Amino acid sequence: MPTIIRDTRFTKIKKHPVQQLGLVLLLMGFAVLIGMLSMGDYILTPSIVERSVVDSTHQAVLKSLLEPLYNKPIESDWALSAVLDDAFENANEQLTEKPIDDYWGRSYKTYLIKYSTVGLPAERPMLLFWLSIGLGVLGGLLYILPKLQLIPGIKNNHIFHSATTNRGWVGWLLGSFLILFYILLYFFPYYITTWMLICDPLAFWLKGSGATEWFFYGLLYTLAILVMGVRMMIKYRHSKYHKLRTGSVMFFQLAFAFLIPEILVALNRPYYDLKNIWPLNYDLFFEYKINEFLSNGTLGMFMLVWGIALVVLGVPLMTYFYGKRWYCSWVCGCGGLAETLGDPYRQLSDKRLKAWKIERWMVHSVLVLAVIMTAAVLITFFTGHSSLLGISSYDLRYWYGFGIGSIFAGVVGTGFYPLMGNRVWCRYGCPLAAYIGIVQRFKSRFRITTNGGQCISCGNCSTYCEMGIDVRWYAQRGQNVVRASCVGCGVCSSVCPRGVLKLEDRGDGKARFGEVKF
Amino acid sequence: MKHVVIIGNGIAGITAARHIRKGSDFRITVISGESDHFYSRTALMYLYMGQMEYKNLKPYEDWFWPKNRIELVTDWVEKVDVAQKQLVLRQGEPLSYDELIIAAGSRWRKGGWPGEGAKGVHGLYSLQDLEAIEASTAGIERGVIVGGGLIGVELAEMLHSRGIPVSLLVREKGYWASVLPPEEARLVGDHLRQHHIELRFSTSLKEVEQDAAGRVQAVVTSAEERISCQFLGITIGVEPNIDFLKGSGIETDRGVLVDEYFRTSVSGVYAIGDCAQYRKPPIGRKAVEQVWYTGREHGLLVAQTICGKPAAYKPGPWFNSAKFFEVEYQVYGDVPSRLPEGWEWFYWQHPQKHQALRLVWEKESGKFRGVNLLGIRYRQEVCEQWIISGTKIEEVVGQLHRANFDPEFHSRHEGEIRNAFSTQTGRTIKEQKKKWWVFGA
Secondary structure, eight states, X not given: OOOOOSOTTSTTOOOXXXXXXXXXXXXXXXXXXXXXXXXXXXXXXXXHHHHHOOSHHHHHHHHHHTGGGTTOOBSOHHHHHHHHHHHHHHHHHHOSSSOOOHHXXXXXXXXXXXXTEESHHHHOXXXXXXXXXXXXXXXXXXXXXXXXXXXXXXXXXXXXXXXXXXXXXXXXXXXXXXXXXXXHHHHOGGXXXXXXXXXXXXXXXXXXXXXXXXXXXXXXXXXXXXXXXXXXXXXXXXXXXXXXXXXHHXXXXXXXXXXXXXXXXXXXXXXXXXXXXXXXXXXXXXXXXXXXXXXXXXXXXXXXXXXXXXXXXXXXHHHHHHOTHHHHTTTOHHHHHHXXXXXXXXXXXXXXXXXXXXXXXXXXXXXXXXXXXXXXXXXXXXHOOOEETTEEHHHHHHHHIIIIIIIIIIIIHHHTHHHHOTTHIIIIIOHHHHHHHHHHHHSOSEEEEEOTTOOOOOOHHHHTOTXXXXXXXXXXXXXXXXXXXXXXXXXXXXXXXXXXXXXXXXXXXXXXXXXXXX | OOEEEEEOOSHHHHHHHHHHHHHOXXXXXXXXXXXXXXXXXXXXXXXXXXXXXXXXXXXXXXXXXXXXXXXXXXXXEEEEETTTTEEEESSSOOEEOSEEEEOOOEEEOOOOOTTTTSBTEEOOSSHHHHHHHHHHTTTOXXXXXXXXXXXXXXXXXXXXXXXXXXXXXXXXXXXXXXXSOHHHHHHHHHHHHHTTOEEETTOOEEEEEEOTTSBEEEEEETTSOEEEOSEEEEOSOEEEOOGGGTTSSOOBSSSEEEOTTOBOSSTTEEEOGGGEEESSOOTTOOSSOOOHHHHHHHHHHHHHHHTTOOOOOOOOSOEEEEEXXXXXXXXXXXXXXXXXXXXXXXXXXXXXXXXXEEEEEETTTOBEEEEEEESOOBOHHHHHHHHHTTOBHHHHHHTHHHHBOOOTTOOOOHHHHHHHHHHHHOOOOOOOOOOTTSTTO
């Protein structure tokens, strides 16, 4: 009797000792990561203000206002943050011409707090890095690797018995933590400066400058895809389709989303994730981006043309030949995280018809919104008028970035993995998925073929569809599945006990839908 | 308005109801005591294993029934009164019908062994069976299953998922040897052993030992071996669930006797699905067919008949599929467990992986008759066309890639199969090369 399998509710089944060790290490790493946020003291000096406050007017005013604080230890980042808030307020009384707004305020505060840290995080960042992130990665891998002992094949036993994967207390805890994490990341980065500090050595090595919250997040995101990608590869190692597509998302995340943009920055070139396509990459046409491209010669021009070509040619052509999957489950970073970190939660997606209705309204509304926002931004770029029909294009893009870019894609999109499944953002919110979906539904060779009358309506396909497609509805009628939202992950085909479903790019024009047989 | 009443909300009854609604405005009532709504009993094992929840087992959401004006009654039918055209129910008022469809399904068959009435002895057919199994298997040391067929292996997988050691008693010399040829039976048996299922072939049950509380504590096998256990699964097959028809005047044998339009001996009364028995079985089919898709076909056809377009049952080539732990099985056409006179077959097995294929054809004419597949998926459409059109085996072997239905990028073995085929049979393959430049060919 192999000693692995998840649920310990069934007393005969125990976790492998290596798995137990892995879990302990993972939790220890996690505890260190959380604990370090309250480690260390903060001592402000004039030189820190010089480094952090880049605007010279702001710097001059703040430097004198902060004088009483210099060289006095402050106990916590919360306390320092409160003091800084007061200082900014006082400064703004003098800075009526060019006040420190929210954006500047957040950035100054983040750097001021980060640089004034003293104690362990500042002195031994590498040690803390290995004790938190390093330990977490090691623990995760130790938890995952013993599953290689199991006979290859679909193993979904006890998923609905588990508090982690069926919205039990672990799921709620995990979801709450993720939501909190995203709120800190997007809106209060100055409370997580310790995490930036421990990434500084790596950031300096990679790109020659310190770590921001985005470097930390990018690193964590990439590690999540890599570690959980290994899990995915092991779980589905009987299927080359899953191994290849998982390898593909791991590669695109590591190379295109993480390394290449950082290297570009190190070379003083524009930050650019070459596989991120508008309108998912919604700031591609913001004027600071366009100006950056235009001021970067051939490379900048290439980036701009590449970005436009992907939208106009790449998406329709690739989707025509291979369906939505070429992007959503092989290349995309959001899809990559969903397919790896999110895989344990795929069964939580809502399969009701009602959910499908809501999905169609929502995702297409976001697409329309993205088009309007971008059009307004471009009109402002070309004409110089920032007000369109009484709405400022700056406001529009700010609110899009806040509502869609941060809240929907981040807080809801990932935070709700353990509660609503791993594709909440992709299904209800991603404007690019909406665009590709329209192409897939109306003009593509891709379909999921149903194998005659073999379907026994068991419902594994629908249960494990992360996009909430009721695959069984089609399969039991002997009809092929052609749906805008299908990301082509191929899991329906894998979990089918009767070999009923096959993802194919066969064309056949209208015949690709198949007829209702039963 | 005509009132059609259907006894049973399984795949046969529900398919009939859906298609009567599509083709008519009749009043439709479906009665079931087992569950409020149609669910897939094929997925009962996944419910036990925690792979699915009960709501995932329901192919249609609950709003589907009122929306399609299909009335659902949760009750058991005690008696059918064909003279009054009325059903006597266990709890509710009697229900009148104009036309009646009996789709009452099966129940698990007992073996008549001494002591088999003990607590902790179960079959697996209904939701109630599953609930009882759930209760009986909590915290037990060992389970014994008697019957080496499809349900036996499902039950073994269920217990295995909870870390309960399983002994599987199989009457035949190999796993499912009444259906599978020896090589396939051996492959599946090996796979089950890999999963630590203790297989005992050529062994049947002799008696069931009970403890003082009337609970199973051991079984004695035909080899006089005693296996101590707290659970006994009986999976030797199912039988039509038709006791409530006794004395109704509807003619029955093992099942309810029907003609090719599923008409019983009483006019206006039909029987479909597991509980129906053909007076004249179609060629190559058994008199009682207890398969998911035959139930679905029956439902579709009886609906057409009731809607005024009589449709006779003329099934196409046989097919079926199953999964034994990780090994998928498909069959298209006739692949008997022993080679009939005048036929030939060819068997290929992957040297390491659990993959195999067996082709069967008529020796003289070379006409393709069927294929068994383990760990490989084939397209029903293509296999059926080969069988119906009597394609020569040499051509079939040359076109195997057309039938392959495995997921993309999976290793394919058509070349090895072709080579092995020509070496073993001496026949020359008519090859139809795959044109790589033709998309999706």
